[in-house]
Amino acid sequence: MSKHEIIPCERCSARIECKANSYTKCQCSGIQLTLNEVQYIAELYDGCLCIVCLHELQKEYRLSMCNHSV
Numbered sequence: 001m002s003k004h005e006i007i008p009c010e011r012c013s014a015r016i017e018c019k020a021n022s023y024t025k026c027q028c029s030g031i032q033l034t035l036n037e038v039q040y041i042a043e044l045y046d047g048c049l050c051i052v053c054l055h056e057l058q059k060e061y062r063l064s065m066c067n068h069s070v
Helices: 020-025 035-044 051-068
Strands: 005-008 015-018
Touching (some): 035 051
Antiparallel strands (some): 005 015
16 A cells, blocks of 8 residues: 555546655655746646656757747
8 A cells, every 4th residue: 555645647637656755765856856847837737747747848848949939
């Protein structure tokens, strides 16, 4: 039995184990986001996201910033 809650990723519905009370052991600690990236993601989603979606959203944000600077 899992000690942490199994929840769906808000973006893709993949099942993830939420370890908010043990952040350093959580899958989302595997990505470093800038404050701007965190704000961008927070504007789109309220809940937990899987590491794959976090990487995709980080890439999406960085690409949008490149397109704005052209």
